[in-house]
Amino acid sequence: xxxxxxxxxxxxxxxxxxxxxxxxxxxxxxxxxxxxxxxxxxxxxxxxxxxxxxxxxxxxxxxxxxxxxxxxxxxxxxxxxxxxxxxxxxxxxxxxxxxxxxxxxxxxxxxxxxxxxxxxxxxxxxxxxxxxxxxxxxxxxxxxxxxxxxxxxxxxxxxxxxxxxxxxxxxxxxxxxxxxxxxxxxxxxxxxxxxxxxxxxxxxxxxxxxxxxxxxxxxxxxxxxxxxxxxxxxxxxxxxxxxxxxxxxxxxxxxxxxxxxxxxxxx
Amino acid sequence: xxxxxxxxxxxxxxxxxxxxxxxxxxxxxxxxxxxxxxxxxxxxxxxxxxxxxxxxxxxxxxxxxxxxxxxxxxxxxxxxxxxxxxxxxxxxxxxxxxxxxxxxxxxxxxxxxxxxxxxxxxxxxxxxxxxxxxxxxxxxxxxxxxxxxxxxxxxxxxxxxxxxxxxxxxxxxxxxxxxxxxxxxxxxxxxxxxxxxxxxx
Numbered sequence: 001x002x003x004x005x006x007x008x009x010x011x012x013x014x015x016x017x018x019x020x021x022x023x024x025x026x027x028x029x030x031x032x033x034x035x036x037x038x039x040x041x042x043x044x045x046x047x048x049x050x051x052x053x054x055x056x057x058x059x060x061x062x063x064x065x066x067x068x069x070x071x072x073x074x075x076x077x078x079x080x081x082x083x084x085x086x087x088x089x090x091x092x093x094x095x096x097x098x099x100x101x102x103x104x105x106x107x108x109x110x111x112x113x114x115x116x117x118x119x120x121x122x123x124x125x126x127x128x129x130x131x132x133x134x135x136x137x138x139x140x141x142x143x144x145x146x147x148x149x150x151x152x153x154x155x156x157x158x159x160x161x162x163x164x165x166x167x168x169x170x171x172x173x174x175x176x177x178x179x180x181x182x183x184x185x186x187x188x189x190x191x192x193x194x195x196x197x198x199x200x201x202x203x204x205x206x207x208x209x210x211x212x213x214x215x216x217x218x219x220x221x222x223x224x225x226x227x228x229x230x231x232x233x234x235x236x237x238x239x240x241x242x243x244x245x246x247x248x249x250x251x252x253x254x255x256x257x258x259x260x261x262x263x264x265x266x267x
Numbered sequence: 268x269x270x271x272x273x274x275x276x277x278x279x280x281x282x283x284x285x286x287x288x289x290x291x292x293x294x295x296x297x298x299x300x301x302x303x304x305x306x307x308x309x310x311x312x313x314x315x316x317x318x319x320x321x322x323x324x325x326x327x328x329x330x331x332x333x334x335x336x337x338x339x340x341x342x343x344x345x346x347x348x349x350x351x352x353x354x355x356x357x358x359x360x361x362x363x364x365x366x367x368x369x370x371x372x373x374x375x376x377x378x379x380x381x382x383x384x385x386x387x388x389x390x391x392x393x394x395x396x397x398x399x400x401x402x403x404x405x406x407x408x409x410x411x412x413x414x415x416x417x418x419x420x421x422x423x424x425x426x427x428x429x430x431x432x433x434x435x436x437x438x439x440x441x442x443x444x445x446x447x448x449x450x451x452x453x454x455x456x457x458x459x460x461x462x463x464x465x466x467x468x
Contacts, residue, residue: 001389001390001430002385002388002389002411002431003387005386005388040455043456045388046410070281071284073281074288074454074455074458076410076412076453093278093280094278094279094280096278096280096281096283096284097281098281098412098453120313120314121313121314123313123412123414196382197382198386221382221386221387
C-alpha cells in the first residue's frame, strides 16, 4: 500500500548543513554528505536539499557539493536553491537527482515552471511556497529565504504554479518552521484543497502526531521534516535520526484505497 | 558490463551511481556499435512517451536494439518509462512502442482520494518466480512515480504486481526482456538487490 512520504529537508548554508528557526537564527548541524549517508542507512523515503542562501546571494547551485551528495543518495532527491534556468536544472538532474525545487526564481519568471516541466516532465518540478501570516491572518508568499514579500497569496499562487506545470508543492509555514510546535494545518488544508498535485507539508513538525495530523487533517501527500530528524529532542544536541520502518508503519499514513470493483462501478 | 542506453532521455547518473555502489561495471553509451556488442542493456526513461520513443527512434540505437532483442541472448531491463516503451504503446502517446512484450500502458483513472501520479514507496508482490526477484528475504518496497500503468495481455509476462487503487504490473518479463515500473536505482537495498540480480544474469 502506498504510504505518505516522510522527507528530511536539509538546509545548506555555505557548504554546511544548518537548521533555521522561522527562517532566521540557525544552528550548525554538520557535514551534508555525512548526513546523507546516515539517511541512506535509515532508508528515508526521499530527501530534499535546499541551499537557503543561493537566492539571497544571487548565485546558482553549488554543483560540486550536489555531485558529492548525489553519489551518496539511493533514494529520490529534490534540490532547490538558485536554479533560475533549464540549463541549471538539467545539470542537477544529470548528477543523479530527480526533482528541482523552484522558489524565488519562480516569482521573477513564472515560465520557469513550464520550461522545466516541458523538458523533463511535471514530476520533476516542485514549487517551493514559503508562507508568512500577516496581522489580518492573510497567508502571503515570500521569496529570498523569507526576506522579501512577493505580493502573492498562498492559495492563489499554488493554483497558478499548478497551472504552469509544477508537479508538487513544498509548502512551508515560515511562522512554524523550526519551532517544534506543529503544522499550520489550516494553511495545508487550504492549499491541498485548491490543487490536485501532491502537497508536501513543511514547518513545525515536533511529534509523530503532528505528522499524522498534517496528512489526515491537512490532506498533505508528504511531510518534510527538519528539527525532528537532526536533533535528539527539543533543546537537545544534534542527532541525525529518522523514524524506523515500524514507527512509520504505525503512524498510519496510508490514503484510503478504492478497489478495482468500485472503479469499475464508476465507469 | 551493463550498457546504459543514452538517447537523451532519463536519469542516467543515478543508475550509474547505484551500479557503481554495488560493484557492477557499467557504461553510459549512445553508440549503436557499442550497443551491438553489449552484454546487458538498461533502457532508462522519464517524461512523455512519444518524446522518448521519438528520441530513441532518431538516436540510431533503435535498429541495434531490435536486433539484440531478436537475438534473444542479451538481457534487457527497461526502467519506469523505459518499461512502458517495451510494450505495444501507451494511452499517453500516438507512437508505437517497441512491442517486445504484449502489453499496453493506460492512464490511472482520476479519483478524489488518490492523486495522480502514483508517487512514493509501494509494495510489489511477485506474480511468479523470476531471476530478478531472487534473494528478497522481506517484502519488496520500491519508489514509484508514474501516471500511466501497464497491464500485460498474457499473465505469464507478469513478474511483479502492485496496487494503487487498481492492480497493475509493476514488473514484466518475457524471457530475457525485463521491465520495472519503479526506480530500482532510487529504492535503497531493495533496488540494490534487484539490480544485483540483473547484473548476475
